[in-house]
Amino acid sequence: xxxxxxxxxxxxxxxxxxxxxxxxxxxxxxxxxxxxxxxxxxxxxxxxxxxxxxxxxxxxxxxxxxxxxxxxxxxxxxxxxxxxxxxxxxxxxxxxxxxxxxxxxxxxxxxxxxxxxxxxxxxxxxxxxxxxxxxxxxxxxxxxxxxxxxxxxxxxxxxxxxxxxxxxxxxxxxxxxxxxxxxxxxxxxx
Numbered sequence: 687x688x689x690x691x692x693x694x695x696x697x698x699x700x701x702x703x704x705x706x707x708x709x710x711x712x713x714x715x716x717x718x719x720x721x722x723x724x725x726x727x728x729x730x731x732x733x734x735x736x737x738x739x740x741x742x743x744x745x746x747x748x749x750x751x752x753x754x755x756x757x758x759x760x761x762x763x764x765x766x767x768x769x770x771x772x773x774x775x776x777x778x779x780x781x782x783x784x785x786x787x788x789x790x791x792x793x794x795x796x797x798x799x800x801x802x803x804x805x806x807x808x809x810x811x812x813x814x815x816x817x818x819x820x821x822x823x824x825x826x827x828x829x830x831x832x833x834x835x836x837x838x839x840x841x842x843x844x845x846x847x848x849x850x851x852x853x854x855x856x857x858x859x860x861x862x863x864x865x866x867x868x869x870x871x872x873x874x875x876x
Contacts, residue, residue: 695738702734776826785835789813789821792842813838 710727714720770781790800793812798805800821810818817835820827 698738699735702731702738705734706730770832771829772826774826775829777829777832781832782827785832785839786821789817789835789839792839796842812842 706727709730710723713726714723718726770778772778786800793800793805793809796812798808798812800809806818813821813835816831817838820831820835
């Protein structure tokens, strides 16, 4: 037991003793016999001692969390993914505002304003028709459309010579092709 726990128990025992003496004295002066007043004091002292001793046994506080979340930890990623969609599975407005701001900044570096009609063709050429429609049109969008638009913005960053999200710029040339995934072999059942 730590020093604070011992001090707390000692203080509780002293309070129980003080209450016991005061109650016995009050009972004696009220006309109760000395034996019954002494019995009252012992009972109060016993109850106080037991409650002081058992009071520190059960700590009702939640244990302190000692887990340190690193950037990109699993809980952080889950919290981010849940914050990007609303209850209906569509992209949340907060995520759309963030994506629009990012696209406007990347296009602005090329002198293209996402909100200006004369720059529409240049924006569509860089983002694609679907990406431009997602960023400028009203309505709620599916997460897969948001991902395609985010990839188009990443291509803008990579084409501008800046790494996309801190990743190294890929060397020029054809994009790497992933190997084909073999089809599952059907199992025979008897």
